[in-house]
Amino acid sequence: MESFVSSLVFWVFATGLVAFSVLTVAGRSPVSSAMSLVATMIFVGGILITLQAYFLGMMQVMVYAGAVMVLFLFIIMLLNLDQESVRKKAWVKALSGVALCGGLFWILLGGLGLGQSRPLPPVPQGSDIRDLGRLLFTEYLLPFELTAVLLLVAIVGVILLCHQVRDRAAKKGGA
Amino acid sequence: MIPTLDHYLVLSALVFCIGLAGVVMRRSLIVIYMSLELMLTASIIALAAFSRFNQSLDGQVLVFFIITVAAAEVAVGLAIIVALFRQRKTSHTDEIAWLKF
Known part of the structure; x- marks a missing residue:
């Protein structure tokens, strides 16, 4: 009985994962893609929990469905992205992509x-x-500490990338 | 049917290929980026399954690092997309082809 329930849970999560990842890739507007990706990440968290990696499952849901997806949605709305235009010979290209x-x-x-x-x-x-x-x-202490450095570098890099234009505008305004 | 290692590996391969399809076929940079996240996530599933199969926690530690690095990567990548959009007013890969020979 218990094994039946656990296998049922796996199949439900696996089906949902595949379905929503297809929706993420095939969604017409970026916002619907992003929302499908949220669902995908939640399902991946469920899959990790069926592997009894509880901590990683929770991490996955919190980091991806929480932080990363908010960032994605924020960027989509900031850039005011709309739907992709349909390209010429879309069928040929879609077919070759699927075949690949x-x-x-x-x-x-x-x-x-x-x-x-x-x-x-x-x-x-x-x-x-x-x-x-x-x-x-203990064993992975050095990589763990290096992760902190990596995050710091990422923060500095993001600030550097996004402040260039504003700096130039400020200089122009001052002069 | 009780899920075995094979089930998890096939699931991981399937999600990876769906993500690759997104990277190859979509033209909006943001959606390509989301598909990249999908591919990373597929690798997470495979690592966690192998970790359970080998009864060792090393794979889970690796997953932990992947999640951290992916979070940093998303932040930097989106910043690059924003910077690109400010410069060129586009995020379509068709219109970003100045390096094309």
């Missing part, structure tokens, strides 16, 4: 070595967020 990605999917399936019946082992006792934190602050 279908081919890659085929290659990936070949490389995965499917059909070997690899069941997921049960999670060992005591494998939880505490162990993840311990690993993060």
Whole structure:
């Protein structure tokens, strides 16, 4: 019974994930794409939770569905983006794109070595967020600290990128 | 059917290919960027599944780093898009082709 419920949960999340990722890619307006991406990220969080990576599932939902998507929507509204124009010979290009990605999917399936019946082992006792934190602050301490540097660099870079125009305007206004 | 490693890997490959389709076929920079996020997310699923399969938390730590780096990447990428839009008043890849030989 329990395994039935867990497999049902997996299939529901997997179907939703694929459906909403298709909607993200195929959506006509950027806003609908962004909203589909929010749903996708929530479903990915669910998939991570079916893998019993609870902390990562919550992180995924909070970071992506929370912070990143707000940033995306903010930019869409700031730039006032509208729908893409339909290009010429759209069918040919869409078909070649789908064929390319279908081919890659085929290659990936070949490389995965499917059909070997690899069941997921049960999670060992005591494998939880505490162990993840311990690993993060001992074995992976240096990458973890470098992440802080990376975030700082990102902040400085964003400010630099977005303030150029305003600086020039301010100088012009002062002179 | 109880999901095995294969299910997660196929799901990850499928989402990755959908994301790639978006990158190849769409022309709005913002939507291309969203598709890139989709591809990153597919890799997250595969890593978490392998982490569970090998009963080791190393994969989960890697996922943690991917999420962090992706957040920073989104911030910088969107800033670049905004800067580009200010300069050229467009975010369509068809109109951004000055480097084309």
